[in-house]
Amino acid sequence: MSTSTENPSNEKPPPPAPLHWRVHLRDFADWLAGWLGRPRVRLATVGVLLLLTAGVVVTSSVWTLPLVIGGGLMVLVAWIGSRLDGHFAVEWGETGTQLQFRAQIRSAEARALKAGQEPPGEAEQAPPDAEVVEGEAHTVEIDVAELKALIAAAEAAGPGMPPEPDTITAFRVARTARS
Numbered sequence: 506m507s508t509s510t511e512n513p514s515n516e517k518p519p520p521p522a523p524l525h526w527r528v529h530l531r532d533f534a535d536w537l538a539g540w541l542g543r544p545r546v547r548l549a550t551v552g553v554l555l556l557l558t559a560g561v562v563v564t565s566s567v568w569t570l571p572l573v574i575g576g577g578l579m580v581l582v583a584w585i586g587s588r589l590d591g592h593f594a595v596e597w598g599e600t601g602t603q604l605q606f607r608a609q610i611r612s613a614e615a616r617a618l619k620a621g622q623e624p625p626g627e628a629e630q631a632p633p634d635a636e637v638v639e640g641e642a643h644t645v646e647i648d649v650a651e652l653k654a655l656i657a658a659a660e661a662a663g664p665g666m667p668p669e670p671d672t673i674t675a676f677r678v679a680r681t682a683r684s
Contacts (some may be wrong), residue, residue, distance in 0.1 A: 545583045552579025585610055 541547055555576030559569050582589070591608035 522630070540570045545587060546577050549583035552581075552583060555579065588613070 529613065553576065555572050559572035559576060563569055563572065588611045589608060590611065593604040593607075593670065594603075596603045596605070
């Protein structure tokens, strides 16, 4: 007696589809290229490669220190660079060279809020009994010529003798009048 239905247990399952390793490799390569294409990742990768080169390849060489400094700075900038804001200027001329540098580093929470993420929840915030230190910061700008005059006045007064306040005040008034 023959039946048209066969026992499914006697059938061999179809062979599995061959793994297309080239497709997986291409997908991984696309993901890696996209990840390395991000500026922070690229900068950190180059910095780590410089540090490895300095530590493994060119140890005890004249290039070791510059590679370590450059690599370390690259890793540092990649780490905090997205939070870093500032100004750097070099001016030179007949009176000499001036360097101006101003840097501000935002907190990670401010960066997250700027990116549109939600603020940390109640559980993540600091407890109310945590120590809070408040303070103020002030910037003092001193002209190099004025600083040299103050040093010269202190040296002229001799050791152990404070400079006369009238001399410094007169110099400051004269300096302001010339400006």
